[in-house]
Amino acid sequence: xxxxxxxxxxxxxxxxxxxxxxxxxxxLNPEISRRLKEIFVEISEEYGFQIVEQEVxxxxxxxxxxxxxxxxxxxxxxxxxxxxxxxxxxEFPELRRKCWSGExxxxxxxxxxxxxxxxSEIIERxxxxxxxxxxxxxxxxxx
Numbered sequence: 001x002x003x004x005x006x007x008x009x010x011x012x013x014x015x016x017x018x019x020x021x022x023x024x025x026x027x028l029n030p031e032i033s034r035r036l037k038e039i040f041v042e043i044s045e046e047y048g049f050q051i052v053e054q055e056v057x058x059x060x061x062x063x064x065x066x067x068x069x070x071x072x073x074x075x076x077x078x079x080x081x082x083x084x085x086x087x088x089x090x091e092f093p094e095l096r097r098k099c100w101s102g103e104x105x106x107x108x109x110x111x112x113x114x115x116x117x118x119x120s121e122i123i124e125r126x127x128x129x130x131x132x133x134x135x136x137x138x139x140x141x142x143x
Contacts, residue, residue, distance in 0.1 A: 004066070004068070006068050006069075006070075009068070009069050011068060011069050012066075012115055013066065013067055013068070013069060013113065014052065014064065014065065014066045014067075014113070014114045014115065015064070015065050015067065015073050015076060015111050015112070015113055015114070016062070016063075016064050016110075016111065016112045016114055017061075017062070017063045017064075017065065017073075017076070017077050017080070017109055017110065017111050018060060018061065018062050018063075018109065018110040018111075019060065019061055019077065019081065019105055019106060019108070019109040019110070020059060020060045020061070020105070020106045021059065021060075021099070021104060021105060021106065022099055022101050022103045022104065022105060022106050023101075023106070024059050024060075024106070025059070025098060025099070026058040026059045027058070027059075027095060027098050027099070028056050028057065028058050028059065028061070029058070031092075032056075032088060032092060032095070033056035033057075033058075035087075035088065035091060035092075036056045036061070036084055036088065037054055037056060039083070039084045039087050039088070040054055040063060040080060040084065043079060043080060043083050043084065044065070047071075047079060048068065049065055049066060049067035049068065049071060049076065050065065050066045050067075051063060051064070051065060052064040052065065052066050063080060064114075073111045073113070077109050077111065081104075081105045081109075084104070084105075085103070085104035085105055088104060089104065
C-alpha cells in the first residue's frame with residue numbers, strides 16, 4: 001500500500017483496532033461475522049479509507065485500517081462501531097434481545113498506530129539526527 005496522497009498531504013497511517021461486543025457476549029456467529037466484514041468494507045468505501053485486513057471472532061473484532069489524516073483513530077472506530085451496530089440490529093433483530101442493554105459494542109477499544117517500514121525506533125533516530133549536518137542526515141524509508 002505504501003505512501004498515499006490527498007490534495008494537501010502525503011501519508012501512511014494505519015491503525016489496528018480491536019473491540020468487543022457489550023459484556024463480551026459470544027454473539028458474533030458465522031452469519032453475523034460474514035455480514036460485519038461486508039459492512040466494514042462498505043463503510044470504508046463510503047468514508048474514503050481502506051480495510052487492510054479484518055477478522056470477526058465470536059467475542060471480538062480485529063480491523064486493520066489505512067486512513068487519511070483527516071480521521072483520528074477515535075473518529076474511525078466511532079464510525080465503524082456505530083454504523084455497523086445500526087446495520088446489524090436492522091438485519092438481525094433477534095440480536096437485540098441478546099443485547100439487553102440495547103448496545104452491540106462495548107464502549108472501549110484497543111488501537112495501535114502502525115507503519116510498514118517506520119518503527120518508533122526509526123522515528124526516534126530520525127528526530128535525533130535532525131541536529132546533524134545535512135550530509136549525515138538520516139532519511140526515513142520511503143520518503
